[in-house]
Amino acid sequence: MEHLEPVSDMNRTNLYDYDRAALARLLAGWGFGDYYAGLLWRYLYRSAARNFEEMPDLHPDLRLLLSERAVLGTMHCILSQESKDGTRKILLSLTNGADGEQVETVLMPYRDRYTVCISTQAGCAMGCVFCATGQMGFVRNLSAGEIVAQVLFAIKLAQDVPDRRKLRNVVMMGMGEPLHNYAATMTAIRILTSDTGLAIAPRHITLSTVGLVPAIYRLAEEEIAVNLAVSLHGATDDERNALVPLGRRWSLDDLMSACRAYGEKRNRRIFFEWTLIDGKNDAPQQAHALGRLLKNIDAHVNLIPLNPTEEFGGDPSRREAIAQFKAILDRYGIPSTVRQRRGIDIDAGCGQLRRRSLERQGS
Numbered sequence: 001m002e003h004l005e006p007v008s009d010m011n012r013t014n015l016y017d018y019d020r021a022a023l024a025r026l027l028a029g030w031g032f033g034d035y036y037a038g039l040l041w042r043y044l045y046r047s048a049a050r051n052f053e054e055m056p057d058l059h060p061d062l063r064l065l066l067s068e069r070a071v072l073g074t075m076h077c078i079l080s081q082e083s084k085d086g087t088r089k090i091l092l093s094l095t096n097g098a099d100g101e102q103v104e105t106v107l108m109p110y111r112d113r114y115t116v117c118i119s120t121q122a123g124c125a126m127g128c129v130f131c132a133t134g135q136m137g138f139v140r141n142l143s144a145g146e147i148v149a150q151v152l153f154a155i156k157l158a159q160d161v162p163d164r165r166k167l168r169n170v171v172m173m174g175m176g177e178p179l180h181n182y183a184a185t186m187t188a189i190r191i192l193t194s195d196t197g198l199a200i201a202p203r204h205i206t207l208s209t210v211g212l213v214p215a216i217y218r219l220a221e222e223e224i225a226v227n228l229a230v231s232l233h234g235a236t237d238d239e240r241n242a243l244v245p246l247g248r249r250w251s252l253d254d255l256m257s258a259c260r261a262y263g264e265k266r267n268r269r270i271f272f273e274w275t276l277i278d279g280k281n282d283a284p285q286q287a288h289a290l291g292r293l294l295k296n297i298d299a300h301v302n303l304i305p306l307n308p309t310e311e312f313g314g315d316p317s318r319r320e321a322i323a324q325f326k327a328i329l330d331r332y333g334i335p336s337t338v339r340q341r342r343g344i345d346i347d348a349g350c351g352q353l354r355r356r357s358l359e360r361q362g363s
């Protein structure tokens with residue numbers, strides 16, 4: 001075997017960036033067959049090996065090549081906060097990353113399971129006015145490996161907590177717009193759902209979008225059917241555009257057609273997210289408009305009282321307004337859930353912890 005010159009970390013490939021087929025191609029290019037790709041895959045995702053020494057059955061030549069050309073791009077914790085309700089918000093940085101960019105991951109305990117909320121971008125270009133991530137702007141896309149590494153970190157964290165709950169659900173609702181980082185998001189979904197790897201059921205993965213219409217149609221054609229959540233926040237174009245600037249690009253009519261197409265093609269109910277902001281989008285006529293908008297679609301509405309941020313002067317809706325809003329949706333036969341504001345005593349709104357960390361660093 002030829003001797004390879006050592007390469008710097010920046011030039012080493014992150015193995016978590018590869019789905020199973022791509023890993024097989026990588027190893028084939030190095031002269032190793034699919035048997036070794038399968039072995040390496042299981043070490044990565046079944047054994048959660050932390051380094052190549054913890055992969056004893058690998059061919060020694062392959063282990064040498066991996067140590068020279070590859071890294072396990074895990075995440076390490078920069079900052080962590082735990083809420084009274086058990087929600088843990090973690091600011092993560094890539095251990096082997098070049099730029100040290102930081103992203104937020106939130107682990108939420110429920111009665112018998114954990115849900116992790118992961119980021120797909122550092123920052124976000126969508127500019128939703130009430131969102132701390134939107135306020136910071138777009139920094140860069142995460143690689144598939146950086147998306148997957150957040151789930152691996154959460155699985156480890158859940159295992160370290162002395163209870164019997166396992167990580168079951170993954171929601172892509174953290175920093176960034178997943179469909180604006182389409183290729184990496186889909187690679188990450190293939191890795192997470194691989195039945196020889198982490199084997200997370202697609203029905204336990206929810207992708208949340210602010211409404212990139214062409215990408216919703218594209219997603220409907222993918223091999224893997226995940227749950228789709230659409231951030232709505234307004235039921236007329238004018239009201240939505242005031243909160244979600246992307247609405248100026250694709251009208252609500254276009255967005256609803258895409259959602260209907262997704263739901264029908266994937267045989268899935270669509271989740272609609274509605275951040276309830278006091279005096280902005282919580283009036284009875286707005287609930288009626290939402291009821292009319294969703295009348296021909298298999299929908300479930302998640303009503304989420306606003307997590308206040310410093311830059312946006314809004315408050316969460318009052319209890320009575322929330323109850324009235326929900327009651328009106330009930331009359332239209334539209335199921336809805338008022339989501340608990342998890343981790344409200346910590347910086348649990350998307351982007352808030354990262355901003356706090358940057359403030360501490362004086363950036």
Ligand code: SF4
Pocket residue numbers: 124125126127128131132133134135174175176177210231350
């Ligand atoms: S709500 Fe989501 S899509 Fe909108 S700015 Fe924040 S991270 Fe981006």
